[in-house]
Amino acid sequence: MSVFATENASCADLSLDELEDQIATLASHIYAGTCRWLELVAELDRRGGFAGCSVAEWLAWRCALSPRSAREHVRVARRLAELPLIHEAFGCGELSYARVRALTRVAEPEDERELLELARHLTAAQLERAVRAYRHVTAAEADDLHAIAYAGYSWQQDGSLVVRARLAPEDGALFVRVLEASRERLAEREPSAERGSAEPRRPTAAEALLAMAEASLAGRVDRSGGERYQVVVHVDAGEGGSTLEDGPALARKTAERLACDASLVEIVERNGKPLSVGRRTRTIPPSIGRALQGRDGRCRFPGCENRRFLHAHHIRHWAHGGETRLENLVLLCSRHHRFVHESGYSLRACTDGKLEFRDPWGGPIPYVSR
Known part of the structure; x- marks a missing residue:
C-alpha cells in the first residue's frame, strides 16, 4: 500500500479547517518540488540534452509529458535562471507553476519585482490575462524588436557551423512554423522505425533547417x-x-x-x-x-x-x-x-x-x- 493510500484513509476524520490547511500545505510542497525539478531540467539542458535528443524530447519520453508540455517546461526552466526573485518565491512554495509559467513569458530582471508583487494578488487565470495585456502594452516596442533582429554564423575549429539568430516575434513565429513544417515533411518520409526501435525516428531541427536550405536553393x-x-x-x-x-x-x-x-x-x-x-x-x-x-x-x-x-x-x-x-x-x-x-x-x-x-x-x- 502506498503512502498516499495510508494517508487518504484518515482524510474523512479531518475537520474542514484541517482539510483545507493540508491541501494548501501540500500544494506548497508541490510548488517547491516542481521548482527543484525544473532546476534539474535546467542542468540537463545546460549539459546538452541526453543521448542525442533534445531535453524536451527526453522529458516527453521519460516523464510521460506531451511534447508541447515538455517544451514549455524547458522554456520555464531556462527563464528561471534569469529571474532570481521569481525563482526564490517558486522554490519557497509561494508561487504555483501556473503563475510562474505566466510570469516567465514577460518578466525581465528590471521589472521582475513589480510583476512578482502583481502575481501575489492575482489568481493564475487573472495573471494570464494580465500578462496578455502587459504584452499588448509593450507591443509599441515592436520597431525596436525589428531593429535588434540579426542572423549570423561562424565556423568552429572542428569544422562545424554555428548559426545564431534573433527575430521579431512575428518573424520568429513564421520561422518556427516553416521549420516545423519542414520537419513534418521529413518525418513523413522516414521509415516506420529504426532497427531495434519501437517508434519512428523524428527528424532533428538541424535536418529540417538543412532541408529548408535545400528547398530554397533548389527553387521550383x-x-x-x-x-x-x-x-x-x-x-x-x-x-x-x-x-x-x-x-x-x-x-x-x-x-x-x-x-x-x-x-x-x-x-x-x-x-x-x-x-x-x-x-x-x-x-x-x-x-x-x-x-x-x-x-x-x-x-x-x-x-x-x-x-x-x-x-x-x-x-x-x-x-x-x-x-x-x-x-x-x-x-x-x-x-x-x-x-x-x-x-x-x-x-x-x-x-x-x-x-x-x-x-x-x-x-x-x-x-x-x-
Whole structure:
C-alpha cells in the first residue's frame, strides 16, 4: 500500500479547517518540488540534452509529458535562471507553476519585482490575462524588436557551423512554423522505425533547417542530376586534403560525398599560385542523370520513400576507379547519402541488379528490388 493510500484513509476524520490547511500545505510542497525539478531540467539542458535528443524530447519520453508540455517546461526552466526573485518565491512554495509559467513569458530582471508583487494578488487565470495585456502594452516596442533582429554564423575549429539568430516575434513565429513544417515533411518520409526501435525516428531541427536550405536553393525545379546550387570545395589531388572555399577543412569522406555528383574544374598550381584552369565538367552527364532518375525515381535506401532532393551516388566512387555508368549509380536522399559516406553504411550492386545494404556493423539491411 502506498503512502498516499495510508494517508487518504484518515482524510474523512479531518475537520474542514484541517482539510483545507493540508491541501494548501501540500500544494506548497508541490510548488517547491516542481521548482527543484525544473532546476534539474535546467542542468540537463545546460549539459546538452541526453543521448542525442533534445531535453524536451527526453522529458516527453521519460516523464510521460506531451511534447508541447515538455517544451514549455524547458522554456520555464531556462527563464528561471534569469529571474532570481521569481525563482526564490517558486522554490519557497509561494508561487504555483501556473503563475510562474505566466510570469516567465514577460518578466525581465528590471521589472521582475513589480510583476512578482502583481502575481501575489492575482489568481493564475487573472495573471494570464494580465500578462496578455502587459504584452499588448509593450507591443509599441515592436520597431525596436525589428531593429535588434540579426542572423549570423561562424565556423568552429572542428569544422562545424554555428548559426545564431534573433527575430521579431512575428518573424520568429513564421520561422518556427516553416521549420516545423519542414520537419513534418521529413518525418513523413522516414521509415516506420529504426532497427531495434519501437517508434519512428523524428527528424532533428538541424535536418529540417538543412532541408529548408535545400528547398530554397533548389527553387521550383526539384530534380536530381542537375546543378541546383553550388558549394565550392577545394581538393588537393596530391595530398587529398579538402577545404570549403572561405571555410574550414572537410573530412575526406565528406568531400567524396559532395563530389559524387558535382562539377569539376582542374586547376594546376605551383607554390599556391594557379598556372592554368581547365574547363568545368560534370561527374555525371545530364543524359545519365535523366536515365538514373527514370530508373530509380526515389531514394533506394531500404524503407525510404523520399522522392525529393536526391543525390546521384557512385557505388564505387569515381575517385577510386569507379565508372560513371548507370550500373554504378544509385539515387540516395541527402540523409542516406551521408549515411553511406560518413556513417559507416555500405552498399554494393549484385549481379541480379538488386542492391545489398549493410549497417555499420556489417549486418545486412533488406535490399529494395526495383
